[in-house]
Amino acid sequence: MTAPGAGASGEDDLIARYFRPLATDPGAFGLVDDAALLKSSGDDLVVTTDAIVEGVHFLPDDPPGTIARKALRVNLSDLAAKGAAPAGFVLTLALREAKDEWLAPFARALGEDASAFGCPVLGGDTVSTPGPLMISITAFGRVPPGKMVRRAGARPGDRIAVTGTVGDAALGLRVLKGKIAGEGLDTSAREFLIQRYRVPQPRSALALAIRDHANAAMDVSDGLAGDLAKLCAASGVSAAIDLAAVPLSAAARVLVANRNADIETVVSGGDDYEVLCTVPENRWESFAAAARHANVDITSIGKVEAGTAAPRFLDATGQPITLKRLSYSHF
Amino acid sequence: MTAPGAGASGEDDLIARYFRPLATDPGAFGLVDDAALLKSSGDDLVVTTDAIVEGVHFLPDDPPGTIARKALRVNLSDLAAKGAAPAGFVLTLALREAKDEWLAPFARALGEDASAFGCPVLGGDTVSTPGPLMISITAFGRVPPGKMVRRAGARPGDRIAVTGTVGDAALGLRVLKGKIAGEGLDTSAREFLIQRYRVPQPRSALALAIRDHANAAMDVSDGLAGDLAKLCAASGVSAAIDLAAVPLSAAARVLVANRNADIETVVSGGDDYEVLCTVPENRWESFAAAARHANVDITSIGKVEAGTAAPRFLDATGQPITLKRLSYSHF
Numbered sequence: 001m002t003a004p005g006a007g008a009s010g011e012d013d014l015i016a017r018y019f020r021p022l023a024t025d026p027g028a029f030g031l032v033d034d035a036a037l038l039k040s041s042g043d044d045l046v047v048t049t050d051a052i053v054e055g056v057h058f059l060p061d062d063p064p065g066t067i068a069r070k071a072l073r074v075n076l077s078d079l080a081a082k083g084a085a086p087a088g089f090v091l092t093l094a095l096r097e098a099k100d101e102w103l104a105p106f107a108r109a110l111g112e113d114a115s116a117f118g119c120p121v122l123g124g125d126t127v128s129t130p131g132p133l134m135i136s137i138t139a140f141g142r143v144p145p146g147k148m149v150r151r152a153g154a155r156p157g158d159r160i161a162v163t164g165t166v167g168d169a170a171l172g173l174r175v176l177k178g179k180i181a182g183e184g185l186d187t188s189a190r191e192f193l194i195q196r197y198r199v200p201q202p203r204s205a206l207a208l209a210i211r212d213h214a215n216a217a218m219d220v221s222d223g224l225a226g227d228l229a230k231l232c233a234a235s236g237v238s239a240a241i242d243l244a245a246v247p248l249s250a251a252a253r254v255l256v257a258n259r260n261a262d263i264e265t266v267v268s269g270g271d272d273y274e275v276l277c278t279v280p281e282n283r284w285e286s287f288a289a290a291a292r293h294a295n296v297d298i299t300s301i302g303k304v305e306a307g308t309a310a311p312r313f314l315d316a317t318g319q320p321i322t323l324k325r326l327s328y329s330h331f
Numbered sequence: 332m333t334a335p336g337a338g339a340s341g342e343d344d345l346i347a348r349y350f351r352p353l354a355t356d357p358g359a360f361g362l363v364d365d366a367a368l369l370k371s372s373g374d375d376l377v378v379t380t381d382a383i384v385e386g387v388h389f390l391p392d393d394p395p396g397t398i399a400r401k402a403l404r405v406n407l408s409d410l411a412a413k414g415a416a417p418a419g420f421v422l423t424l425a426l427r428e429a430k431d432e433w434l435a436p437f438a439r440a441l442g443e444d445a446s447a448f449g450c451p452v453l454g455g456d457t458v459s460t461p462g463p464l465m466i467s468i469t470a471f472g473r474v475p476p477g478k479m480v481r482r483a484g485a486r487p488g489d490r491i492a493v494t495g496t497v498g499d500a501a502l503g504l505r506v507l508k509g510k511i512a513g514e515g516l517d518t519s520a521r522e523f524l525i526q527r528y529r530v531p532q533p534r535s536a537l538a539l540a541i542r543d544h545a546n547a548a549m550d551v552s553d554g555l556a557g558d559l560a561k562l563c564a565a566s567g568v569s570a571a572i573d574l575a576a577v578p579l580s581a582a583a584r585v586l587v588a589n590r591n592a593d594i595e596t597v598v599s600g601g602d603d604y605e606v607l608c609t610v611p612e613n614r615w616e617s618f619a620a621a622a623r624h625a626n627v628d629i630t631s632i633g634k635v636e637a638g639t640a641a642p643r644f645l646d647a648t649g650q651p652i653t654l655k656r657l658s659y660s661h662f
Contacts, residue, residue, distance in 0.1 A: 012561075029481065029482075029483075032482060032483070032561070032564075032565045033413075033481055033482050033483070033549075033565065034379060034409045034412055034413060034482065034549050034550055035377045035378055035379040035409055035410070035413045035415075035472075035479070036377070036378045036379070037375055037376070037377060037378070037479050038375065038376040038378060039375050039376075039476070040371070040372075040373050040374055040375050040376070040476055041371075042371055042373075043371055044368055044369065044370050044371050045368070045369040045370075045371070045376060046366045046367070046368060047366060047367045047368070047369060047421060047453060047454065047469075047471075048365060048366040048367070048454070049421040049422075049423055049454060049455055049456050049469065050456050051423040051425065051456045051458050051467070052458075053425060053458050053459070053460050055461065056458060056459060056460070057458075078365045078366055079366070081365055082364075082365060082366045084366075090378060090380040090469055091380075092380055092382040092423070092467040094382065094384060094465055094467075122378060123378065123379070123380060124380055125380050125381050125382050125467070127382050127383075127384050127387060127388075127465075128384070128387060129384050129387070129462060129463055129465065130386065130462065130463060131460060131461065131462015131463045131465075132460055132461060132462045134425055134458075134460065134462075134465065136382070136423040136425075136456070136467040138378075138380065138421055138469040140378075141366075145370070145371055148366070148368050150360065150364055151360075151363060151364050151365065152360075152363070152364070218364075218365050219365060230343075230363070233363075234363045234364065
């Protein structure tokens with residue numbers, strides 16, 4: 001990403017107008033270089049990359065500002081789950097056309113989130129595409145050497161916790177697509193679910209607590225059930241989840257109660273961007289206190305078990321429930 | 332980018348089959364985590380991101396292997412120009428469909444280049460798109476603290492050097508698109524130009540020499556003329572280029588001599604991925620010796636001048652030539 005000099009092109013003008021004002025970090029060089037610089041700090045660098053595609057992760061008529069926030073936040077969510085403090089990001093923006101009425105609110109919202117989460121833009125690339133809009137972001141976070149929280153690391157006996165509420169985004173997408181009539185949902189509940197789809201809330205405030213207390217963690221992006229299975233596989237363990245304990249929002253609870261939504265959609269729908277982590281029993285109280293201090297809701301939903309069987313989801317009577325599908329897949 | 336556990340999806344299978352075998356670096360965690368790790372080494376980290384889009388940077392029927400190599404090499408070219416040693420990369424792959432006959436040679440070539448250039452895959456994201464194929468890579472390189480070579484830094488009196496030959500890729504694209512009849516070009520010359528378009532040669536071998544001797548450097552991706560203008564603007568200097576000194580391949584020389592190609596295409600066509608740098612006169616001999624040692628051709632093409640006028644391109648009689656356009660632009 002380079003800003004204009006005497007050889008300015010349309011692409012350079014676009015970058016100078018919309019993105020250079022965001023490039024306040026010295027390592028961005030005002031976007032007038034080929035590369036950005038992350039100065040050595042003695043910390044390890046956590047690197048995560050997540051792309052969002054029009055028609056897949058957001059809808060063509062979603063507001064540009066919510067698209068920008070989602071693009072950055074899905075990456076901030078990964079950094080939080082790894083216990084890392086944000087250090088900056090680069091983005092690739094594939095655009096059909098460069099329209100001011102889209103780019104101006106996109107860049108403004110991106111700048112606001114970059115500032116709010118302390119994750120400055122460092123550089124990027126802007127390309128034209130005849131296809132759908134796509135934003136790919138690679139974000140960087142810092143952790144003290146050796147302190148990244150991995151998926152591998154869960155141990156039998158650990159409590160399994162999840163932040164916030166699960167399933168809202170998948171339900172919000174169904175509302176947006178007209179697939180849920182939304183009986184019993186008032187306007188604010190509908191708006192709540194839609195907003196949960198459009199603008200995830202990365203749990204950055206919990207990163208330090210996760211680093212201090214969790215044995216394993218990941219962010220829930222493809223659905224709680226499938227992502228838990230991945231965490232267990234990486235750790236070589238199994239798990240039992242109390243389905244009744246899985247935290248649902250009031251709006252989601254209404255839809256499930258009305259049979260407007262089934263439990264698969266809630267636990268396998270994806271796009272939650274909550275943190276799933278496992279915490280040893282003897283650290284649970286400290287972790288819960290740190291979460292309260294960080295003002296992030298956490299809920300204990302089950303236990304890690306020995307073995308390599310697929311995680312079990314138990315109903316209120318302790319009977320396992322078979323989920324028809326575990327997570328969202330692109331292919 | 333995550334490989335399959337019990338919650339494996341089509342996407343996970345794809346990653347496990349094609350990309351996990353490439354993820355040999357310990358910081359990649361076998362692609363079974365949300366993030367990768369770049370361990371602290373005391374070096375600064377240079378970060379560059381470049382995307383290539385089907386129909387823009389490569390053609391739909393280009394071989395998958397050359398697409399993979401180009402996606403990585405355009406980023407390696409940036410690292411080399413900054414004086415950085417490759418440390419790894421993450422990629423976002425936006426695919427219409429997951430076909431083995433495309434993915435297998437793509438991943439194989441990517442792995443070969445990652446290995447050849449010492450730049451391991453650390454992670455990534457795979458998404459589906461209804462639109463053109465796109466590969467976005469963010470690559471990392473290491474430099475000792477404060478030693479990244481910037482665009483800003485050129486000083487009046489510096490020699491201006493460029494590696495390799497200029498214009499081949501732009502001519503190769505014209506040959507591929509049937510826009511150059513290619514009179515006087517034999518098959519091997521045509522193949523040479525096409526290969527220069529499809530598979531750039533990053534000047535990684537010259538990175539250390541650039542770091543040791545250059546005041547300013549960048550990679551030539553949008554055309555020599557426009558990119559030189561950007562380097563000059565970033566440095567607050569001007570320049571005079573001897574057009575007759577600009578290094579052309581034998582194939583390009585034939586096309587220019589035949590008037591099958593004009594000088595604009597050669598110096599403004601883009602996709603060269605050569606290094607443009609400025610070197611103080613008193614370091615020129617050392618730089619030239621280091622380049623010989625690295626087996627990279629360099630050519631002195633002009634001088635940095637004081638002032639902020641646009642760089643001048645001079646013909647054999649010393650008269651300035653007006654270029655109709657300076658570089659490729661996406662918008």
